[in-house]
Amino acid sequence: MTTPGQQQDRFASLVDEHKKIVYKVCYAYCAAESDRDDLAQEILVQLWRSFPSFDEPQRFSTWMYRVALNVAISFYRREHRRASKLDARGEPVLETLAGAEEPSAEVIMVRDFIQRLDPLNRALALLYLDGNTYREIGDVLGISETNAGTRIGRLKQQMRRAFDAPEKD
Numbered sequence: 001m002t003t004p005g006q007q008q009d010r011f012a013s014l015v016d017e018h019k020k021i022v023y024k025v026c027y028a029y030c031a032a033e034s035d036r037d038d039l040a041q042e043i044l045v046q047l048w049r050s051f052p053s054f055d056e057p058q059r060f061s062t063w064m065y066r067v068a069l070n071v072a073i074s075f076y077r078r079e080h081r082r083a084s085k086l087d088a089r090g091e092p093v094l095e096t097l098a099g100a101e102e103p104s105a106e107v108i109m110v111r112d113f114i115q116r117l118d119p120l121n122r123a124l125a126l127l128y129l130d131g132n133t134y135r136e137i138g139d140v141l142g143i144s145e146t147n148a149g150t151r152i153g154r155l156k157q158q159m160r161r162a163f164d165a166p167e168k169d
Contacts, residue, residue, distance in 0.1 A: 011051050014060050015044070021064050024130065028114050028122045029072040039075050043068045059136075065127060066140045073119045113162055121155060128152050 002010070015022075022043050026036040047067050054063055114125050120141070127137040137148040 007051070011048060015047065015064075018061050018064050021061060021068055021130070024126050025065075025068040025072045027111055028126050029076045029119070031115060039072060042075060043071045046071045062132075062136055062140055065130075065132075069123045069126075069140065073123070076119055109163070113159060117155075121151070124148065124151050125155055128155070 022040055025043065026039045030036040030039050047064065050067055054060070110129075114122055117125060123141055124137060127140060132140070134148040134152065135145045137143075137152070138145045141148070143151075
């Protein structure tokens with residue numbers, strides 16, 4: 001049996017190890033920095049609240065994606081701004097999580113493309129670009145492996161058209 005302190009340390013360690021998931025989801029679902037910070041806070045709160053239900057045999061990253069995407073989709077649908085944008089140290093949440101990285105032009109193009117997608121396709125694109133298998137994507141989103149593969153194929157075609165890249169056989 002773990003103590004509350006051990007559980008908190010374990011949670012902090014796992015979140016730190018997979019913090020880029022929060023970063024990616026926030027950038028995919030929010031254009032404004034203040035909204036991204038608000039969403040990051042909501043995701044972290046929900047992760048902590050849900051942590052006791054984390055199932056050990058499941059990969060933490062898969063579980064974290066599921067929670068983060070559910071929160072992001074709800075946040076996106078609400079289109080509600082929160083007043084609090086800072087963590088306890090007075091630093092923007094996303095800078096605390098991932099550092100102030102300056103994205104390349106290619107990353108900005110892909111991020112802009114993803115932001116124009118509907119919430120489900122955003123989630124699919126994020127999970128795929130993060131190297132998840134169709135099965136893992138299906139598990140996170142509650143769809144079949146085949147459905148995930150089909151949808152990813154359609155997204156690839158849509159992206160090729162958007163970037164004028166020739167299709168490969």
